[in-house]
Amino acid sequence: MVHALEHLVVRHTHRLPLPAGPAGDGSAAARRFDAALMTAGFKLSAELTARLSALAEPVVVETAVRTLASVRELVGDHVRHNVYFVDFPDNVPDTLDFWTECFARAVDGRDARAGLLRRLRTGLLDLLSLPSYGRYPHTYEEMIAGHDELIAAAGDRLTVLHPGGDAEEEVAALYRALAGSTTPLGEEHLEDLALLAGHHAHGAEPEDIPVRENRAVVNRGRLGAGAAPLMDTVTDVLRLACALVDGDVTLRGSTRFRALSRPHRRALLAGLDALVAASPGRLADVSAHGESWKRLGERLHPHEYPHWPHAAEVFAVARGERKAPSLDGRVEELLVRGDVTGAADLLASHAPGRLFRAVDRFLRTAKEGAEREAVLAAVERAAPEVSGRVVLSLREHVHNRAGLPGADTPRRRVFVNREGRAWVGPDTRPPLPDDVRERLVAVLDAETRRRLPDPGSLLIDPRILAVALPLSGRAASSGLGVLPRGSVSPVDGELLRFFTYWREERHTTDHDLSALVLDGEYATVTWLSYTALSDVEGVHSGDITEAPDGASEFIDLRLGAVRGTFVVPQVHVYAGEGFDEAAECFFGFMLREAAQEGRPFEPRTVRTKSDLRGPGRVALPLAFRRDEKGRWHAHWLHLYLRGKPSANQVEEHRVSIAVLLRGLLGRESLTVGHLVSLMEESGARVTLWDGRSVPEAPVMYLGMERPEGLPTGSRVITPENLRDLLPA
CATH class of the missing domain: 2.60.60.30 (sav2460 like domains)
Structure with a gap:
């Protein structure tokens, strides 16, 4: 099972788990392995080459076969890339000449000529329907035979693979890194987490799983392995139910619940009963997803389990048979009454993250003077309780609320949802006053600076300074060399x-x-x-x-x-x-x-x-x-x-x-450079890496790829694990 998960380690970390096996002379196999990797733009580090060379040759060969398959898929070389024009990029015809040639071939062909003439009599001809259009006119082998070998150049990509620990250790570390991520994972990474969760259901969990949808995926793996799910809100139960039917654990889309097994029904209902019994106030979260709860209730049949009465209360609230005002409803009620201060205080006490997401609206609604000051004071009180990702998201938002276009330039606002769908609309928001923005920036930077670790010495590849912070895992696709x-x-x-x-x-x-x-x-x-x-x-x-x-x-x-x-x-x-x-x-x-x-x-x-x-x-x-x-x-x-x-x-x-x-x-993203400047203000010693010299003492390295020879104990941050840089 561990071997089946090794490719995830290579893809996510560019580290190769060291194989277990007898010692021997695997140097010749390691050299062949390195040469094969270079054809795909990868290479073994000197340390990894030495480690593999000390193993028996069959072990190295088996490792090479698995790893080559992983890196070729990572770079897109696991499939055959043919082209329509066999000499591409040479001898590509003019578009009109090409279509004329396709038409001439169709006229010359006996089988297609009759149908072609009938279509022409109608006055319309779909060029894409011509027999020679859109299908490879030659095989992949014929195309390859017409091209010379690639001439190597100094600028060709060379991604270095470094040695990791043993396979079990590396797989477990990757599981903890994904499960404990402070940012939501993309769909592909959630799928990887699901595979790892099933394997590590009884192993050590990360200290915290702050992202709820990550927790839902982990809970599905734990439940499948017979371990107790980790739940502390009723919404955790709903997310787990969505995960069990391969639905939307983000709860932003609708999930069609299908019949659940009796053990799963019992686990969900028992979890609900225990949560509500311990804190009846948790029922207030039900109405936010009332329709989903009603659909789930049709599958769980809570009436069949009278010994769990508190679980039944959840579905009574969803059906409107019992009142449990939601926090959002109470906030909206206060805003309707014009009590912006009360709404801000309520969120600061019970849901500080929601306050940060709504602070722009509150500041625009609040009256200038004491009311606006009260909102800012609530933000300052709530800041220590808000996740680092939300603090940085608000910092980026506030920065982009600065400056306005000229009076003759219409203000536009770009919207991007969690799935990456984007659209543009008019920006009708009044501007935030400069003093308000400056106050928010000071609060947010101070809170971020407080949470950042003391890195001691920072060694930085300047290229990473313009890389955006991954405030959401959905702000990037999976692949090779992909940035947020x-x-x-x-x-x-x-x-x-x-x-x-x-x-x-x-x-x-x-x-x-x-x-x-x-x-x-x-x-x-x-x-x-x-x-x-x-x-x-x-x-x-x-x-x-x-x-x-x-x-x-x-x-x-x-x-x-x-x-x-x-x-x-x-x-x-x-x-x-x-x-x-x-x-x-x-x-x-x-x-x-x-x-x-x-x-x-x-x-x-x-x-x-x-x-x-x-x-x-x-x-x-x-x-x-x-x-x-x-x-x-x-x-x-x-x-x-x-x-x-x-x-x-x-x-x-x-x-x-x-x-x-x-x-x-026209927008500016918050970048790695922002966090580096805050660490520098806190006393970190920053050195720009020249690509050659290696420090003698451990450092925190920030760069596009891991250099060789860093001292033991160094912490390495590259685009593959950039989320680890965000403060918790």
């Missing part, structure tokens, strides 16, 4: 190549890769897509319209030839299954030097590979911006637009994307 929404990272290379891959589950599915080029005023310059195969900026690899065995599309861009300021890659669902329905779907980009040859997909040049699992029909993983000095930077978005049910095209969404991008890039 709002992060900015430099792009160094001459050729930028986007790629997307998808494999349909049940229905014929067509996903389209496109790239939109905008100028400095967000006006359209051009685009590359299946309707515009080539332009000054680059070329498109050709449209694939079905993917029963998987399909890939590429766009090659010459950064020096781009005529605009922004490049916005995007993936559209043209037909069939959406991103969260397809069997597999991901996006990424590669960077190459102009002289590098190679296949269309070369894992060593992949800078990022990001899974696409959002709810919309248009995916916007990131955008690229050229600054005043001509340097390119990636701005991470991780967004999804609703789009149309089918036939989505870049031409139709370019205006809405431009509006969205303008709003998003």
Whole structure:
């Protein structure tokens, strides 16, 4: 079982659990292992090479087979990436010439000619229905044979794998890290946590599981292994019930409850009874999810268990047969009466996190003077009881409430929900006064500074300072080299190549890769897509319209030839299954030097590979911006637009994307640099890492990847575990 979970350790930590086995001379196998890893852009650290070399060769070979499969999937090299135009990026035809050729082939074909002529008589012809369109005209092997080997370049990615502890120890540590995360996990990480929870149900738990949906996943694993679930609110019980039927543990969407086993029904009802018996005030939480409780009651049959009367009270409240005013209802009642001070005091005493989420509204509602001062005082009292993530979220919000556009510029507000769906609307909120914002900033920074650990010596890779803090795990997709929404990272290379891959589950599915080029005023310059195969900026690899065995599309861009300021890659669902329905779907980009040859997909040049699992029909993983000095930077978005049910095209969404991008890039995310500045103010000694010298004493290292040779006892923070930097 542990071996089956090792790939999670490699994917999440870039550490390789050391295999157990007899000693021997595994040096030759370790060298072959290292060489095979390098073809995928990975490498063994010197320490890991030495550890493996001391093991028997069969042990090293078995480890290599498992690890190679894991890293190839991590980078997207576990599938075959074919292209429509066999010589891509060379010899891509003009779009009109290509369609003319497809039409000529159809006319020459006897079987298709009759049907084609009938469609022409109607005056309409769907070019995508032509026999030679949208299907690979050659095999993967034929395409590979036409490309030279990749010429290695100094800028090629090389991700180093470091040695971990034994497999059981590493898997347990990963479980505790995910379960104890101070931020909500993304869907993919929640799935990983579910696997780990079942394995560690009887093992050591983290000191705290602060995120309730994480706790629900852990409780499902514990219940399945016969261990008692960890619950201290009635909503924990509801989340666990959702987890048991693979429903929405966030409780933001509806869950369709199915029949539950008798042991599960007994566990849920017994938990409810004990919680309400210990504190009847917990019934006030029921009405917030009344409909879900009613649906769950239909499956639990609480009337069959009269010895748990307090559990039955929960469903009586949900049906409205018993009154239990919710905290939100009491707050709204106070606000209706104009008692802003009372509402703030109530939340500060009973739900300080909710006060922080509503403080902007309270400050805008409060009268200037004593009432506004009372709200600020409530915030100061509540601050020590609020999670670090919420403190930092409010800090980011307050920062972006500063400054207003000119009188002639309409104020716009960008909304992004937990699933990454984004939209823009008018911002009708009155501004917060400068003195109020400054007071809030001082309170929030002081509270954050108080909670941050004393790192002693900080060793920092400057590139990580512009990485956004992961205030929500849903602000980033899983994958390789993926950064949280709002992060900015430099792009160094001459050729930028986007790629997307998808494999349909049940229905014929067509996903389209496109790239939109905008100028400095967000006006359209051009685009590359299946309707515009080539332009000054680059070329498109050709449209694939079905993917029963998987399909890939590429766009090659010459950064020096781009005529605009922004490049916005995007993936559209043209037909069939959406991103969260397809069997597999991901996006990424590669960077190459102009002289590098190679296949269309070369894992060593992949800078990022990001899974696409959002709810919309248009995916916007990131955008690229050229600054005043001509340097390119990636701005991470991780967004999804609703789009149309089918036939989505870049031409139709370019205006809405431009509006969205303008709003998003007008916001500033809270970055690692913010926490570093607070630690420096508290006395931390900060040294910028030059990429070569290694300190002699233990340090706290913040960087894009773990360097070799750090002293024992050093704490390492990279994008893979960036959530550990957030104060609890």
